[in-house]
Amino acid sequence: MKITVINGNARHGSTWNCKELFCKELEKYDQISVTEFVMPKDTPTQCVGCFNCFNKGENNCPHYEYIRPVVEALEEADLIIMTSPVYAGDITGGLKVLLDHLSYRWMSHRPSPKMFHKAALTIVTTAGAGKKHATKTMTNSLSFWGVKRIFSFQSSVAAMRWEDVKPEKKAKIEKLVVKQAKKIYHTIHNMERISYPFLRGLLFKIMAAMQKSNNWNPIDRKHWEEKGWLNGAKPY
């Protein structure tokens, strides 16, 4: 199983340790190979809003040298793991910078066909609050990229460091990870037999209808035309 991890922060703290628990658990089912990116180290530059990705193509992004390896690893992955601690009620700024750069991959622009066959896992830890909001920020991008199955793990660890997380809390986390990792493995194993989520499919159809009358962005329109998506073909 190929796993691409996008770490929302660089610390080997609670979030990183939860991710490690998932990887160790998944390894019990299958051989895994993990490619990791760490924010903000691997995508250090903010989106400057030049619109080049939308209007000229993503390789015209001034930061494409940082974005390209992440995109390639996302395309390769059987499982995308996206992690973040809660900062000021949401994901880290570093992760948001990456997600901004990947806006061109939203269904409203040029979604990658491969995403419609992938699974993702979001991992969020927080001292106490904000985990739902941070998770939603991540799942928004993943679902608008077209990802087929999205799992979410959240934990209020009530600590600044993993070492300070109470043993009972760690035991609870481990139990949840075991349960969820099993589900993730079985989902990936049976991916082609699982139906595409109805609402995400509906969103795709709405976007296809919008692209049919698209006379404002030839690159987006060409993407949809070339794949036959304007003539009823679907990526899922």
Ligand SMILES: Cc1cc2nc3c(=O)[nH]c(=O)nc-3n(C[C@H](O)[C@H](O)[C@H](O)COP(=O)(O)O)c2cc1C
């Ligand atoms: C800059 C910063 C902002 C934070 N904001 C929040 C917050 O809004 N709500 C909250 O409950 N915890 C907040 N925390 C606590 C972290 O979310 C929590 O300790 C998390 O588990 C740390 O993850 P890590 O060990 O992977 O770094 C914040 C921590 C930092 C460093």
